[in-house]
Amino acid sequence: MTDISSKMSASLETHIERMKQLTFWSEDLIVRKTRIWLEDRSIKAVLFYFDGLCDEKLIYSSILEPLMNRPVLREEDGGEAPDLLDLLLESVLTVGDIHKFGSLESGLQSLMSGNVAVMLDGFAQGLSISMAGWEQRAITEPTNQTVIRGPKEAFTENIHVNAAMVRKIVKYPGLVLKNHTVGRVTHTNVSVMYIQGIADESVYEEVARRLGTIDTDAILESSYIEEFIQDEAYTIFPTIQNTERPDSVAAALLEGRVAILIDGTPHVLIVPALFVQFFQAAEDYYHRADISTLIRGLRYFGLFIATLVPALYIAITTYHQEMIPTQLLMSLSAQREGVPFPAFVEAMIMEATYEILREAGVRMPRAVGQAVSIVGTLVIGQAAVEAGIISASMIIVVSITAIASYVIPEFDMSIAVRISRFFFMGLAAAFGMFGIFIGINVILLHLSSLRSFGVPYMSPVGPFNFSDQKDVILRVSQRSMKSRPSMFGKLNPFRQRHSRSTKRP
Amino acid sequence: MTIRANRCILLVMTVALLWPLTGCWDRRELNELAISVALGIDKVDDKYQVTVQVVQPAEVASQKGGAGNYAPVVMYQTTGITIFEAIRKMTITSPRKIYASHLRIVVIGEQLAREGIGNALDLLSRDYELRTDFFLLVAKGIKAEKVLKILVPLEKIPANKIYNSIRTSEKVWAPVTAVTLDDFIMDYESKGKNPVINGIRVTGNAEIGIKKENVEMIQPAARIKNSGIAVFRKDQMIGWLTEDQSKGYNYVINTIKSTVGHIQCPDGGYVALEVVRSKSKMKAAVQNGNLRLAVDIHVEENLGEVQCQLDLTKVSVIQELERKAELRVKDLVEQTMDSAQKKFRCDFFGFGNALHRSNPKAWKKLQPDWDEHFAEAPVSVTVKVNIKRTGTIGNSFMLDREE
Numbered sequence: 001m002t003d004i005s006s007k008m009s010a011s012l013e014t015h016i017e018r019m020k021q022l023t024f025w026s027e028d029l030i031v032r033k034t035r036i037w038l039e040d041r042s043i044k045a046v047l048f049y050f051d052g053l054c055d056e057k058l059i060y061s062s063i064l065e066p067l068m069n070r071p072v073l074r075e076e077d078g079g080e081a082p083d084l085l086d087l088l089l090e091s092v093l094t095v096g097d098i099h100k101f102g103s104l105e106s107g108l109q110s111l112m113s114g115n116v117a118v119m120l121d122g123f124a125q126g127l128s129i130s131m132a133g134w135e136q137r138a139i140t141e142p143t144n145q146t147v148i149r150g151p152k153e154a155f156t157e158n159i160h161v162n163a164a165m166v167r168k169i170v171k172y173p174g175l176v177l178k179n180h181t182v183g184r185v186t187h188t189n190v191s192v193m194y195i196q197g198i199a200d201e202s203v204y205e206e207v208a209r210r211l212g213t214i215d216t217d218a219i220l221e222s223s224y225i226e227e228f229i230q231d232e233a234y235t236i237f238p239t240i241q242n243t244e245r246p247d248s249v250a251a252a253l254l255e256g257r258v259a260i261l262i263d264g265t266p267h268v269l270i271v272p273a274l275f276v277q278f279f280q281a282a283e284d285y286y287h288r289a290d291i292s293t294l295i296r297g298l299r300y301f302g303l304f305i306a307t308l309v310p311a312l313y314i315a316i317t318t319y320h321q322e323m324i325p326t327q328l329l330m331s332l333s334a335q336r337e338g339v340p341f342p343a344f345v346e347a348m349i350m351e352a353t354y355e356i357l358r359e360a361g362v363r364m365p366r367a368v369g370q371a372v373s374i375v376g377t378l379v380i381g382q383a384a385v386e387a388g389i390i391s392a393s394m395i396i397v398v399s400i401t402a403i404a405s406y407v408i409p410e411f412d413m414s415i416a417v418r419i420s421r422f423f424f425m426g427l428a429a430a431f432g433m434f435g436i437f438i439g440i441n442v443i444l445l446h447l448s449s450l451r452s453f454g455v456p457y458m459s460p461v462g463p464f465n466f467s468d469q470k471d472v473i474l475r476v477s478q479r480s481m482k483s484r485p486s487m488f489g490k491l492n493p494f495r496q497r498h499s500r501s502t503k504r505p
Numbered sequence: 506m507t508i509r510a511n512r513c514i515l516l517v518m519t520v521a522l523l524w525p526l527t528g529c530w531d532r533r534e535l536n537e538l539a540i541s542v543a544l545g546i547d548k549v550d551d552k553y554q555v556t557v558q559v560v561q562p563a564e565v566a567s568q569k570g571g572a573g574n575y576a577p578v579v580m581y582q583t584t585g586i587t588i589f590e591a592i593r594k595m596t597i598t599s600p601r602k603i604y605a606s607h608l609r610i611v612v613i614g615e616q617l618a619r620e621g622i623g624n625a626l627d628l629l630s631r632d633y634e635l636r637t638d639f640f641l642l643v644a645k646g647i648k649a650e651k652v653l654k655i656l657v658p659l660e661k662i663p664a665n666k667i668y669n670s671i672r673t674s675e676k677v678w679a680p681v682t683a684v685t686l687d688d689f690i691m692d693y694e695s696k697g698k699n700p701v702i703n704g705i706r707v708t709g710n711a712e713i714g715i716k717k718e719n720v721e722m723i724q725p726a727a728r729i730k731n732s733g734i735a736v737f738r739k740d741q742m743i744g745w746l747t748e749d750q751s752k753g754y755n756y757v758i759n760t761i762k763s764t765v766g767h768i769q770c771p772d773g774g775y776v777a778l779e780v781v782r783s784k785s786k787m788k789a790a791v792q793n794g795n796l797r798l799a800v801d802i803h804v805e806e807n808l809g810e811v812q813c814q815l816d817l818t819k820v821s822v823i824q825e826l827e828r829k830a831e832l833r834v835k836d837l838v839e840q841t842m843d844s845a846q847k848k849f850r851c852d853f854f855g856f857g858n859a860l861h862r863s864n865p866k867a868w869k870k871l872q873p874d875w876d877e878h879f880a881e882a883p884v885s886v887t888v889k890v891n892i893k894r895t896g897t898i899g900n901s902f903m904l905d906r907e908e
Contacts, residue, residue, distance in 0.1 A: 234510075234513055317534070317535050318532045318533060318534060318535075319531065319532060319533070321533070321535065321538060321604065321606060321607075322606030322607070322634070322636065326540075326542070326607045326609070326665075329535070329540065329607060330540065330560055330562045330565050330566045331562070331565075331566035332535055333535040333536065333538065333540065333560075333562035333566070334562035334563045334565065334566035335566075336534065336535040336536040337536050337562060337563045338536070339536065342532070342534055343534060343535075426524060429532075430524055430525070430527045431527065432531075
């Protein structure tokens with residue numbers, strides 16, 4: 001106790017002066033003086049909070065009103081003076097989340113998260129009362145991971161709302177939430193969620209350990225955390241999944257994985273993440289198994305198109321013309337008459353044009369959107385071909401590639417695919433098919449060497465696991481999804497035990 | 506970590522620098538190729554005269570622009586002691602190097618074929634650029650070059666026309682045989698069968714045939730026709746089979762897919778029969794030291810056309826037709842066997858191979874002068890015909906009327 005009182009001087013005026021000093025006389029720090037009436041005397045009190053972070057109405061009704069309008073406090077209600085704070089906490093303030101703080105610095109820290117600090121004249125400690133009530137975005141539909149059938153709510157920037165959305169889905173006491181604070185300056189709240197008894201706790205411990213090693217001043221988005229805690233930095237493939245869908249997080253938790261929620265972003269990280277999971281969309285589980293399986297197949301097909309088609313086009317048309325059916329060769333050849341560039345240069349020009357258009361589409365102000373798309377369509381769609389600079393077949397190749405890269409449900413993976421496309425194009429231009437197959441081997445070896453929080457990235461394909469094949473290319477019916485993925489859910493392997501057939505005998 | 510990062514960067518940079526060192530070696534753009542679809546080989550004064558038909562892609566494929574201004578193909582011709590030289594020499598007139606992977610046909614002039622084509626085919630089977638699935642053809646009575654000059658309707662590329670008409674004709678009419686380079690070499694190498702090659706000729710006015718006028722007419726002045734089978738002994742051509750004999754040949758070697766034949770009715774008029782299935786078996790056996798050859802043919806036919814008064818509802822009538830059809834097929838086969846044994850004294854069916862399979866010891870003994878033994882051996886031909894269907898009507902409507 002002596003320690004604390006040395007840190008906090010007892011006089012109210014000193015409290016105020018110290019607080020102002022700590023915030024460098026920032027003018028959005030509100031200092032509200034009041035008085036608490038005891039039987040024989042009154043004690044001066046002060047409320048600190050930041051303008052805009054707190055719900056002012058709640059301050060009036062839950063703090064000021066009980067303090068000021070309450071009939072005189074008697075000593076026997078609270079006993080000795082040092083316990084006056086406990087008395088306030090226990091029987092005066094009508095608020096849920098209150099805790100005592102011992103130093104002004106920690107009190108100040110809680111103000112940043114929208115708390116109100118109450119301090120009394122002559123008391124070393126103060127009360128920090130949760131009054132957070134800033135303006136925030138409402139829960140909206142997901143903008144990136146949309147579905148036709150399935151829940152249509154997405155995470156918001158508020159970590160408390162996000163955690164609540166998950167807990168609302170998983171109504172199970174074993175759903176554990178642990179708080180961490182990361183960032184020397186931003187003090188960003190990071191919550192880690194997992195389900196006790198399903199998730200391997202060593203994964204949580206590893207997450208906590210890695211979060212603890214982060215030494216940076218700011219965490220502004222989940223990608224900051226992702227880059228700090230991922231297993232392998234030198235890879236184009238994402239080893240941590242992110243989602244803006246609470247149902248995806250719930251599903252991941254139920255598979256025995258760990259979710260990391262970061263304040264200030266609607267993207268939640270999920271670890272460990274496997275290669276195949278980047279091809280599983282939430283909607284796969286909301287439609288019937290047959291169509292979901294077909295669509296999965298289509299996605300893997302899309303992966304190959306998006307990665308290899310420009311490379312194959314370059315390789316085949318510049319090295320292996322004998323592979324093209326005669327009729328096709330003639331029409332390709334006719335289109336190339338008069339095209340001044342080699343196929344590789346032609347492909348690079350078109351890919352670059354497409355990437356520029358795509359980037360411009362994301363980055364431009366909404367108002368000029370139409371202008372960019374019209375120019376883009378005309379330039380790459382028509383003028384280039386009519387001018388004879390680019391062959392029409394190349395336009396087809398680039399378009400199908402561009403579209404195919406977006407059938408991959410996770411944007412991170414489609415970025416990886418886009419990067420590897422250029423790698424393959426280079427190989428194709430220099431070595432033809434031979435180069436492409438060498439490149440495929442390189443990528444496969446690299447993928448097999450990756451791990452995500454200790455789990456082999458390519459499992460259950462890399463280390464093959466027969467029972468896990470139910471959710472790789474196939475999406476078997478819910479009735480057959482009896483066990484959790486063996487990579488994460490070893491502790492509690494069964495989802496269902498006796499699902500009886502509903503067929504009539 | 507920094508050491509690892511440095512190494513990583515070093516590795517990436519090294520690989521990135523190695524990359525352009527290959528300099529796109531061996532690269533050819535599509536518009537640098539002269540896609541040749543047909544090759545003609547003739548012999549002129551002890552030199553090979555090589556003719557190629559090269560596609561003008563813009564003429565063949567493009568939907569708009571230049572189409573119609575040029576011929577769809579262009580011909581290049583040179584002579585050389587070797588064919589390889591001659592082909593390379595074409596660059597004195599051609600702006601692009603001849604690209605032969607998409608070759609559909611190779612036409613050999615009859616004169617060269619009679620002298621022997623073994624040497625001419627060496628390059629074709631040796632060069633890596635050539636597939637061996639193109640058709641070999643003999644230009645009947647003319648130089649190969651003449652065939653490759655004719656413009657044809659329906660197919661823009663004459664070589665494609667020839668290729669497709671052989672395949673179609675083989676499927677539905679039968680007296681042609683599609684022989685690829687592989688087939689030829691296999692037959693040439695096997696001691697129990699001599700090779701054959703399909704023949705081709707130009708009919709009509711070849712002078713107009715080489716002009717675009719030819720395809721502007723409803724009835725083209727010149728046409729390219731399939732014409733029977735050329736028989737080879739080793740690599741030398743020894744003669745032609747007629748159309749009937751060519752059909753008989755296909756009956757014997759079991760390559761009939763479908764064809765149409767006719768038989769005469771008892772009271773005049775004809776009946777056309779469509780062969781829908783044919784199965785034959787060649788047998789060669791040595792009995793009491795004598796070589797005997799046999800051909801068993803099972804044919805399944807449909808009635809296709811009836812020009813006489815027959816009551817097709819009667820089983821006996823159908824049986825009668827079957828018997829006649831058997832005689833007809835037997836006649837075709839015997840004609841062919843006859844010309845093989847008497848005229849050519851050459852086994853181009855593969856009875857030798859049949860004997861080799863059934864009686865290797867006897868084959869070893871007979872093999873050195875197999876063609877002589879073959880020519881002297883008695884042949885028994887048995888044909889069994891089944892008529893299965895009579896089409897969408899039973900009796901001819903003319904018969905119904907008379908009743």
